[in-house]
Amino acid sequence: MVPMKYQPLILMTRKYLTQSIYLIVISFFLITLFACQKDETLNPTKEFYVNDFADAWSPATKNTILGESERLFDETEGIGEGGTQLVFTSILVENIEDIRTYDKTEIYRDWEIGENDMGILVLFFYQNDESIQTLKEIQIEVGYRMEQFITPGKLIALTDNTINNPVYRDQEPMAIAHFLYEILTLIYVDIYDYESFNYDMDQYQIYLETYEENDDTLLTILFALLISSDNDSWLTILITIGIVALLGGSFSFARHKGAGGSSGGAGIFRRKK
Amino acid sequence: MPAKLRSITILGIIGLILILVAIFMITTYNGLVNMDEDIHGKYSQIENRLQERSDKINQIVFSVDGLQEHAESIYNAITSARMAYQSADTMEELIAADAAQAIAFTNLLAVVEDNPNITATSAYNELIYEISMMESTLSVARRDYNLAVQDYNASVRKFPRVFFANLFGFDKSYDYWKINDGADEVPTIDFND
Numbered sequence: 001m002v003p004m005k006y007q008p009l010i011l012m013t014r015k016y017l018t019q020s021i022y023l024i025v026i027s028f029f030l031i032t033l034f035a036c037q038k039d040e041t042l043n044p045t046k047e048f049y050v051n052d053f054a055d056a057w058s059p060a061t062k063n064t065i066l067g068e069s070e071r072l073f074d075e076t077e078g079i080g081e082g083g084t085q086l087v088f089t090s091i092l093v094e095n096i097e098d099i100r101t102y103d104k105t106e107i108y109r110d111w112e113i114g115e116n117d118m119g120i121l122v123l124f125f126y127q128n129d130e131s132i133q134t135l136k137e138i139q140i141e142v143g144y145r146m147e148q149f150i151t152p153g154k155l156i157a158l159t160d161n162t163i164n165n166p167v168y169r170d171q172e173p174m175a176i177a178h179f180l181y182e183i184l185t186l187i188y189v190d191i192y193d194y195e196s197f198n199y200d201m202d203q204y205q206i207y208l209e210t211y212e213e214n215d216d217t218l219l220t221i222l223f224a225l226l227i228s229s230d231n232d233s234w235l236t237i238l239i240t241i242g243i244v245a246l247l248g249g250s251f252s253f254a255r256h257k258g259a260g261g262s263s264g265g266a267g268i269f270r271r272k273k
Numbered sequence: 274m275p276a277k278l279r280s281i282t283i284l285g286i287i288g289l290i291l292i293l294v295a296i297f298m299i300t301t302y303n304g305l306v307n308m309d310e311d312i313h314g315k316y317s318q319i320e321n322r323l324q325e326r327s328d329k330i331n332q333i334v335f336s337v338d339g340l341q342e343h344a345e346s347i348y349n350a351i352t353s354a355r356m357a358y359q360s361a362d363t364m365e366e367l368i369a370a371d372a373a374q375a376i377a378f379t380n381l382l383a384v385v386e387d388n389p390n391i392t393a394t395s396a397y398n399e400l401i402y403e404i405s406m407m408e409s410t411l412s413v414a415r416r417d418y419n420l421a422v423q424d425y426n427a428s429v430r431k432f433p434r435v436f437f438a439n440l441f442g443f444d445k446s447y448d449y450w451k452i453n454d455g456a457d458e459v460p461t462i463d464f465n466d
Contacts (some may be wrong), residue, residue, distance in 0.1 A: 105413055147410075169432035264318065265413030266406050 039143030042091075042102070047106050049073075049085070049257035054092035054126040056133045060211035061173045064204075065180060070256070072184065073115075076192055077259075081145055084187050085259055088180070089257060090124045099125045104141040105265045112258030117143035118191075119261040120150070120183065124176075133173065133273075138163055141267040149191045155268045158182050164273045177204050301437045308425040312447055315418035316364075316382040319450065322411045323367065327358045327372050329407060333381070333400050364448060371411075371452055378404060415450045422447045 045051045049069035050062045057065075069086045074167035077083030089107075104123055113119030123139040139158055142150050162168070162182055181199040186272055190195040330351055354377040357370040385400065426446045429438040438445070 046358075152406045153399045156398070156402055264322075265409040267409070268402070268406070 041110055042107055044089075044258075045086070046255045048111075048258070049087055051087070051089040054124070054133060056090045056091035056092070056124070056126050056135075057176070058173055058208075058211075060208050061176055063211075064177055064207075068180060068184060072187065075257075076118075076187075077115060078190060082114065082118040083259060084146070085114045085119045085261065086183065086187070087111065087113050087119070087121050088124070088176075089122065090126060092126050092128070092133065093125070093136075096127065099137055100137075102139075104139045104267060105263055108141045108143070108263040109260075111263070112260050114143040114146065114261030115259035117145040117261045117263065119143040119259070119263070120146060120187075121263075121267075122179075122183075135163070136272055138270045138272065139267065140270075141162065141263050141265075143261045143263045144266075147264075147266045150186065152266075152268050154186065156270065158186070159268070159270045164270070173208055174201065177201070177208075189201070194221075282314055298437065301434055302441055305425075305429070305434070305438060305441065307343050308421070308428060309443065312418070312421045312425055315414070315421045319371075319411070319414045319418055320367070321375065322407070322414045323358060323371055326378075326407050326411065327355060329383070330374065330377060332355065333403065350380045353377075364450075368450060368452060371450075375452070378408075393416065420450050422449055 030242040042053075046205035047062075047066050050057075050065040052062055052081055067086045070089070084142065091102060102123065102125075104121060107123070108119070108121045111121070113121055119142070122139075124135055124233050125137040125139070126133045127136050127175050128134075140155050140159075142155075158179065163175050165175065165178070181197075181201075185197040187201075188197040334351065350373075354370065354373040357366070357373040361370045362368040380402070429436055429443060429445060437443075
């Protein structure tokens with residue numbers, strides 16, 4: 001039996017002990033939480049297929065890349081070797097040497113491009129030259145399974161005929177589009193046995209000149225639906241969001257992601273001439 | 274507390290501890306199996322890449338115009354690389370074959386670089402692109418393997434996995450893929466021009 005005079009002391013000790021245990025448990029969870037945080041890496045944008053981190057491309061260029069890449073995956077998903085994901089990314093570097101700090105294989109693997117490793121990642125490195133962004137280097141990484149179809153020789157030839165083509169010296173959007181269409185031709189015809197893949201660069205020139213940004217963002221759609229509604233309750237807003245989410249596939253807020261692919265360092269490095 | 278209830282409580286606690294220990298052992302064992310398999314998978318990937326390179330050496334030699342005239346100087350290196358690869362059974366032998374292949378490539382490049390009539394052909398360009406990609410993929414495969422080995426070796430030495438690794442008879446460590454014998458002296462080529 002504990003004497004009466006010691007009982008408050010025991011109660012206090014218990015209280016401190018309980019608080020200490022709580023503190024230890026909370027600290028443990030916090031430490032675990034911070035330890036589990038991933039290192040800061042380059043993450044894809046919600047569009048996934050087009051990641052203009054350098055802010056170097058026009059809306060028309062981005063729209064073209066996104067539209068064609070979405071279509072490519074939609075048409076090839078689950079067919080033959082697997083669906084091909086084609087991802088274009090622009091990166092701004094301060095110095096040419098900084099390009100070496102980016103590992104195309106690591107980015108490809110982090111983003112898990114392509115179904116059954118059928119993917120292509122194209123990195124465009126830009127540098128600021130007297131306040132003008134200049135394309136300096138292109139790097140291409142192809143997925144493990146894609147290696148058998150796309151050889152470095154093909155990629156070099158393709159890059160030199162488009163991006164490094166003197167015809168497009170001051171027409172970078174045209175060069176990028178031509179590059180995109182040539183890669184698509186290679187994929188559709190050589191891999192998926194399409195009879196042909198047709199495109200017309202003259203038509204694309206007209207498209208570029210007449211392009212108007214189609215502002216179909218989530219906010220615009222929500223506003224349009226809310227304006228047309230008589231009821232502005234939260235329920236209406238939630239229902240609206242639900243409807244838009246259900247229809248989401250065709251809207252710009254739809255989030256794409258990698259199809260689980262990986263790569264092993266195959267691809268090319270090509271300096272802009 | 275009645276004696277019976279106390280016995281049940283104690284048995285319950287012991288049972289719970291045993292279940293927790295069993296779960297921990299199962300997850301640890303499965304974790305070790307996964308890491309072990311990962312190493313084997315990465316090792317196979319290196320083997321595949323070496324096989325590709327071995328095949329490519331032969332193709333390149335006989336597809337580049339004018340190279341056959343100089344084949345004698347590189348023939349020995351290529352033959353020894355092929356022999357080393359074909360007879361490789363252990364990892365050490367495979368590493369030696371990797372080195373021999375790299376040396377064969379070095380010799381091949383030296384011959385091509387010294388003969389402008391060879392470099393003028395389009396096949397030469399194809400050759401350097403292929404070499405560039407093969408070295409890149411092989412380098413990634415080696416790195417992947419070494420990282421898998423690093424994970425495994427560190428894991429089996431740590432407490433409490435060290436006990437389970439011994440208990441279940443897992444390898445105590447795997448060797449890293451260390452390329453040597455001058456194989457890492459393959460010249461760097463500027464493939465951009």
